[in-house]
Amino acid sequence: MSGKIVLHYLNGRGRMESIRWLLAAAGVEFEEAFITKKEQFRKLADDGVLMFQQVPLVEMDGMKLVQTKAILNYIAGKYNLYGKDLKERVLIDMYTEGIAELMESIVLLPFIPPDNKQKQLDNIERKAKDRTLPVFEKGLANTQFLVGSQLSRADVHLLEVTLMLQEIFPTILSTFPKIQAFQERMKALPTISKFLQPGSARKPPPDEIYVKTVMDVFSHLFK
Known part of the structure; x- marks a missing residue:
């Protein structure tokens, strides 16, 4: 058991x-x-x-x-989704903490009173466009994965949060081509495709x- x-x-x-x-x-x-x-x-x-x-x-x-x-x-x-050494691990942690902050705002959205919901939506969109997504667009400039040469939890969490963002703001990735290409690579992985x-x-x-x-x-x- x-x-x-x-x-x-x-x-x-x-x-x-x-x-x-x-x-x-x-x-x-x-x-x-x-x-x-x-x-x-x-x-x-x-x-x-x-x-x-x-x-x-x-x-x-x-x-x-x-x-x-x-x-x-x-x-x-x-x-084996946590990097090959401590230096990769701390970079993975940095990425995932940034993702978690944005994801928390999205998770709490359904519990926001209706009269405050639009303000929260605006805050999420602004934070995503101005602070979070540019970090990952830069991080994916010349690499297949965010950290090192293999899949890590940072990649998985990034795919999750960007899909969540697109549910709310369908065109939010229109100015982030590297993230769009990253999404397609991730979706093609057999385990993720199955999920x-x-x-x-x-x-x-x-x-x-x-x-x-x-x-x-x-x-x-x-x-």
Whole structure:
């Protein structure tokens, strides 16, 4: 049983989606145990498996892993997606931290009150165009991958966030040809191509049902 990977989260993107992406890119199969009710979350907390009373929770290699960054670091290290040495690793970390900041804004978007949503959309678009995407366009100027000569978690996260951006702003990559070419190369990788197909574990953009489930399951956090 120790070889089975189980993801505990809601049936939606949130902070688990990058974990799904990274496992899929590594060609690793996993199962999902969806949290749909507050009682399920409370049971995990009461059982003592949530170190900081938070999900994502990943059962893997006989461990119960929490904290998104720690989980991603472990997966990347285990499946050779974290560079060949410390210098590559720190560059990967720099890229992924920049991506995570932008992704967090997108993940929170469905929970923004309607009267503030346009302001948040404008902030996301401006940050992406002016700060984030130019970094990656430059980073991909003369190389196939962001760091070194092989796929890393930075590449996987960049593909994920740019696809998310295009869902909101369809033409946002029109002035970033290197990123567009990068996307096509990444989509052609067999494991990623499989994850992009209908019926995979990749989750769709959040809808009203997902937002309501999040609010119900974590209602104690909104009091």
